[in-house]
Amino acid sequence: MSGVHISTTVNGDSVEFVCHPSESLLDVLRNRIGLIGAKEGCSTGDCGACSITLDGRLVCSCLVLGAEVEGRDITTVEGMADGEKLHPLQINFLKHAALQCGICTPGFLVAAKALLDRNPSPTEEQIRFALAGNLCRCTGYDKIVRAVQATAKEIAKTTKKKR
Amino acid sequence: MRYAAPLTTKEAVSLLANAKGKAFVLAGGTDLLVRMRGDYIEPDLLVDIKRITATQDIKKSANGFRIGASVPCAALNENAGLVKAWPGVVEAANLIGSDQIQSRCTMVGNLCNASPAADTIPAMVAAQASAVIVGPAGRRTLAVEKVVIGPGKTSLKKGELIEAITLPKRPAKSGDAYLRFIPRTEMDIAVCSAGVNLTLDAQGVVKAARVALGAVAPTVVLVPDAAKAIVGTKLDSAALERLAKACEAACAPIDDKRGTVEFRTEVAGVLARRAAKIAYERAGGK
Amino acid sequence: MAHDTSFTNQNFKMVGQRRPRPDGVDKVTGRARYGADVSAPGQLVGAILRSPHAHATIKKIDVSKAAKLAGVKAIITSADLPDLTNGNRGMFDILENCMARGRALYDGHAVAAVAAIDAPTAKKALKLIKVDYEVLPHVTDVDEAMKPGAPIVQPHIRTSGVEPPPKKASNISQITNFGHGDVEAGFRAADVIVEKSYKTEQTHQGYIEPHACLASVGPDGQGELWVTTQGHFVFRNTCATLLGMEIAKLKVTSSEIGGGFGGKTHVWTEPVALALSRKANRPVKLVMSREEVFRATGPTSSTSIDVKIGAKKDGTITGASASLRYQDGAFPSIWGMLGAMTAFACYDLKNVKTTGYDVLVNRPKVAAYRAPSAPMAAFAVESTMDQVAAKIGMDPVEFRLKNAASEGTLSSYGPTYGPIGIKPTLEAVKNHPHMKAKLGKNQGRGMACGFWFNFGGQTCSDINLGADGTVSVTIGTIDVGGSRASMSLIAAEELGIAYEQVKCTIADTSSLGHNDTTEGSRGTFSTGMAIIFAARDMIKTLRERAAKTWGIPVDDVEWKDGKASAIGAKHKKLTPLSLANIAASAAKTGGPIAAHNEVVADGAGVSFASHICDVEVDPETGATKVIRYTVIQDAGKAIHPDYVEGQFQGGAAQGIGWALNEEYIYGADGRLQNAGFLDYRIPVCSDLPFIDTQILEIPNPGHPYGVRGVGETSIVPPLAAVGNAVSNAAGVRMTHVPMSPPRILSALKAQRTG
Structure with a gap:
């Protein structure tokens, strides 16, 4: 070989x-x-x-x-982080306790970022289907979805400000 | 194992034709690499076709659409013209796996993997799609339903590969739809599925139909009796009931970890009925 | 044990706050190191050959070809793992489960192992090992295994719990009975009786991180093991015993753990990795594939249960009995017994009787899975409760409230309850807006209750004061979901300092005394207790040091708001000393400041939950969608509410998966057909709604803060809550879990055709 x-x-x-x-x-x-x-x-x-x-x-x-x-x-x-500045998704995953064991967290963060890059204001259903390829066995996904929603809200606020 | 990434179809065909041992085409790899990891296959050569220009894009022409063999399914949904013309084919392709899988999996890969439960095949068969096959003897075009000859088996000869899928030009007042049944909302393999493609006349009467079922037989089945059941109707409930019965009659499934004979047969009819209604609406029927 | 059991005056400053976890940044940046994330110089890759047969005699293993393959450094079979268990049958069973000894007992049973320079070489070597099997008849179904003439899994087993002791081998390893009163008289007094049989299929814990370890043993008999585990101290003891090592010479470090749920309380490959390392005299990394995880670790029991409940028209239960048949896999355990103990634990019953059967089959050794055995028993009992309520025309919540246990109730499994939360959870259900929400077409609502014992066990913790006044808390239980944050909150609370001043770390086995496995929802309960006691000791020391600094009697010093203060007008001029002040002068006042506590944490309070579930069932396909879900559970005292809610939500999600889609599917050949996440269908994000939670706090008098374990109870009610909801939505009683679409559709069809 x-x-x-x-x-x-x-x-x-x-x-x-x-x-x-x-x-x-x-x-x-x-x-x-x-x-x-x-x-x-x-x-x-x-x-x-x-x-x-x-x-x-x-x-x-x-x-x-x-x-x-x-x-x-x-x-x-x-x-994902910009130097010592964490990505908003990373901050919100911590803030909303969106991880328990954390083994799935890197995958969820990358997938959630891919979603928000493509669709900055997804519905709950769009978030759930976009993250369906990432299994989490600890959280029941509740706090993960909330962390993504919170990030999307922040993005909406900052883009509004920029305008 | 050797890995090759040729830049032309000709080069790929030559690699496959001259390969000693087992050679496989690699496009998205979402089936092939899983089979390799599970030790179901031990390739001697992988020919990655993603760097071949002729496989890389979706082209619209006077004759319809040409979808390259390495176009990931996610890209189908990004092509507005294709979504408008063939929503059923696109939704079938977009049902395969997760977003992660969508970024990699291809319609041609789904076809060549030749699973009875493949999502895109019933939709493609209903749509009268064809495969553009290139081999040592040159090019040929083959109806999609003739590509798969059994579970995991295709009619492709040594050295042949599929360069693209073509979808015919769409007549006015046409619509297609694909539905599958899975136990969860995502990530499962179809327990059974149905693709329906319809063309209506000016009055909204079905004038042409194709109905194909997945996961109810060793290969995807085209069900002419199901089409007959709805041609000449406006999809009234009696027609839909006949359609469902014709589909049930065409089922010859197996019991396995994903479903029972009874379940697959009954639900195939339900899905065909529901898909026909969606296709009818998409075709402009009311 | 002497500690404060008065909860009324507790005015918490830190406990109850939602603070960021100390391991958080590492976990969102990819830096956290799990079982497979660590490597050692010169490490080899370990791999295991597994039996393709459910039951077989291993006549011969020929490793000669594999041994000759370049790059193969060690091969082991059971011959390399001599029996050092000294007559301890439980330990011998662990040894035999780690590596088959002359017989393969299930599909996936380890038969041989190799260590090679890389993964492709190890894989190739496995293919070169020739095993000569003589295939034996097998049995994988629990009811089949109990029948006379069934293939015998363990010929040495004689059923215990029957008189006179049987002479013939049986697959029933033990029969256990619980209860009190006279159930037959109870049934005679009943106005209505419902008697029903249920089945539940086998499920897996489904942690996303496969088992992984890095083992290193030298010819000097010293070793190290980095491993993903729920109990590194117990792993150390077990591995040392099986390998003939001295316990102090094996250092086990627990990695970050990628989910356990009970499945990482047992050793599977770790003794094998250590044996390979010893033989090769090089470090060996052994990581299971997902397929191996499903075939050879984990699962919980599949069951077959009969329940009979009789009640008066006013809703009083007069008699209740259950016969619970649980399979243990190929090695005897206590899962049927636990089912029999938990079945009726929610209720105050005059006449109750349960019988548990532990049954051996040719499946992997059953492991603990979150409140092990309770969810299946609750499914059977709570489904029957709904049917009895329907039969007497009573609201199911009222029916349960009428019979719910409370303080002073003699439980069905023996003890008399202290203050408990079953009634409060039911009252909360009654008052919850969820119960009043309107249901649409094809939708149904169900509720159910659940119970779990909880556990305390051996625990110890250290607290060390840093030179700058910050505090290191060192614990020996595993952090499976945020407990380091909870422990830091507790230490900060006791010491009166800021959360940020505390850092909690999990020690390896050489740095702390023994800690029992993190199981039985004991982490926060027991380690929290040890930290409280250690902190109180440390405060004593801090006061002494301050007294020494000031040259005043220690009784004149109090600890207040994180500072030593001199009491009384005569000391008015003395400025209070902070932790940093005291730490700075420690060298002059007696040296380093540390405290520790060792405890057998008795007094774990039992825990109850009630769940509400709404579903929609497609009558044409049997597909079920959970549309709303609410968890109400007694936490005693929620130290970190985020992670308490997380436990509630996670348990509910696992239970929903179990109720609807998860199951081990064995073929007629006894081989597992769905050993992967594709066909072993755990819930995905789009399968679930938000899971609402309500934390109740009925203090546990056995803990200084009133804490009860919260990790397990949440998986107990969902099977029944979903089952009752599905049955109400579909109009047909479902008795077989998982309630998969084919099962629902065929139940509907059977009902239609009568």
Whole structure:
């Protein structure tokens, strides 16, 4: 099994790695690049704990090969905060106690950000369906949905101000 | 295992045709990689077709639409013209998995995975979609219902791949719809499903119909008797009842972890009835 | 135990506040380290070969080909795990569950393990191990396993609890009886009797984080284990015993835990990882796949239950009995017994009798799952309660209130209750706007009650004062959902300081005394208690140090608002000393300032909840949508209301999933068919509504603040609450959980065709 050499961008940084051709991007991120924020809950695309964005689209990194990402643009939960300033979603997840064990939290944050980037004022139903690919076993999703709603409200306020 | 990402269809065909051992086409990977992780397949070669220009976009022409094989299902919903012409096909494609899966999964992948429960196939069959197949012997076009020949089996020959799906031009007063039954609201595989495509005359009478069912037989089934049951009607309740009965009669499902024979048969009829009503409304019927 | 049990004068400053958790930022930025997130230099990858058969004799295991594969550093089978359990059958069962010994008892039972330089090599090595099986007849259904002639799972088992002791092997490992009075007389006195049978299918805890550990053992007999667990001290004791290590020489560190719900109270792969590491003399990381998690860990019992309740027309229950058959998987346990204990715990009954059967089948060893055994018993009893209420034409809430237990009630499982919350939760249900909301077409409402014992157990905690006056709280129970924040609130409360001045950390097994597993909703109850007592000790020390600094008697110093103050006019000139002041001069007043407390936390207060559920059922497809859900539960005292609500909501969501869609599906071959999140269907975000909560606080006299455990009771009522709602919406009584669409549709059809 010979390795594949890949140059790509992760959270704005140029990254190079060599991986097995069958190795998942999730394993590459965790084991070769040292970014452990994305978690493996299932390896079959059913739990969303490994959510990242690839060229702006939300994906399960367990269902992407490391070999596929030559020249692509990847973002992970580690790229959400702006320096020491947390992303509003991160702040609201903490404020609304939207996590208990926290294992699903990185995936939810990445998925919620992808939703709000696309649709800054989603309905409750739109939030619930947009997050249906992320399993949480602790919270019953209640406080997660509330944290996303609170963030959307804040976004609406700031865009209003800007106008 | 070797990974290749050719830039042309020709190159991809040549890689597949000359492959020693087991070669697979990789598009979205949402089925293929799951099967690899579960040790159901052990490929010797993966041919990633996402860097081939001819697979990358949705084109509208005088003859209808051409959807490239690596277009993710999420992108279908972003194409307003396609959503307007074929809402049933788009909703079928958008029902597959989560947003995460939508970003990767493709209609062609869904077709080639050849599951009896595939969401896009009944909708595509109802829509009279065709597959543009490229192989060592050149190009050919094949009706979608002829691509899948059994669970997990396609009629594609060694070296062949599907470059795109085409959807025909839409006559006036047409509409399609797709419904599936799943136990949860998201993330499940269809227990049974129905795709209905209708064209009405000026009076709102159904003049042409195609009805296809999923997950009730080894392959998706086109049900001409179900179409017959509603052609010439305005979808009155007797016509809908005949449609449901014709669908039930066409079912030959199995009992498995996702549903029973009885359940699949009964609900397939219910879904066909409901989908027909939606398609009828979309076609402008009242 | 001497502590203040008066709750009336408690004027909390910190307790009851919703403060950010200390582990929060790490968890939203991806920095928090869970079981699979840590690596060691030179680490190998461990992998386990599992039986594809439900029941088989293992005639031979040939590892020679795998051993020759380049990159394979160690292979182990049961031969590498000799029996060191010294006649302790429970410990032997754990050993055999970790690695099959001559026989495979379920699909997924570990048979061999390898450690290799990387994952592909480990996987390849597993394929090269040849196991010669002789397949045996199997049984996976609880009722089938009890029949004479069923394949025997454990030939050494003789049913306990029957006289005379049987001589023949049986799959019924024990029969247990609870209750009081004369139920037959009770039934004779009844105006109406409802007798019904129920089934519930097996479910899994479904934590999103698979089991994972990093093990390192050297030839000097010393080792370290990083592991996702609910009880690292108990893991240490168990692993050391099974591997013949000295307890003090195995250091176990609990990682952040990605959900447990009882499933991480048991060791599964950890002894295997340690054995691989010892053999390879290198660190070994062993992470389960999701499929392995489903096939070989966790699940709760599937059950078959008969309930009989008789009542007078005025609603008084005259007699109640239940026969509860629970499967334990392939190893004997107490799950049927717990079902029998909890079944009628909500009610004040004159005549009650329950019999629990613990039954062995060829399925994975059943593990605790959140209020283990209570939800199934509650499903059967609370479904029957609704039917009795209907039969006598009484409102189901009134019927329950009429029979609810209260202080002084002799419980159905033995003890007499202290102050309890079942009646208050029912009153709250009655007055809740949810009960008055209008229902639409095909919609129905149901409610149900639930009970859980709660537990205390061995606990210890340390408090250390930093040189700047900040406070480290060190605990030994696991934080499964915000308890570090709760513990910090408690320490701040006692010391009279700001929440921000406290940092709570979970210690490894070498840094603190033994703590029992974090189970039985004991975390906040018992560790909170240890912290309160330790803080009170520390205040004593702080007063002494202040007295020494001032050169006045200690009795002249009081601790007030986080400061030492001298009492009385004669000390008027002495400025109060803060923690920082006292810490700064500690070297001169007697050295470091620390306190600790070790306790067997008795006095865990029992907990009750009542839930209300509205559903809509599609009569053409049998699909159910939960449209409204309300949880009302007694928390004793809510230390951190956010995380109390979180426990209520999480338990309800798990119960809803269990009620509607979650189930283990075994084929005729005894193999699990849905070992993944695709077909083991836990609720997704779009399946659920917001889950409303109401926290009641009926103080538990066994805790200084009145705390009761809150983690488990919330999963007890949902099966029945959903079941009653579905039955009301569909117009047909559902008796089989999960109430999946095919089951609902076929029940509707059966009713239509009579």
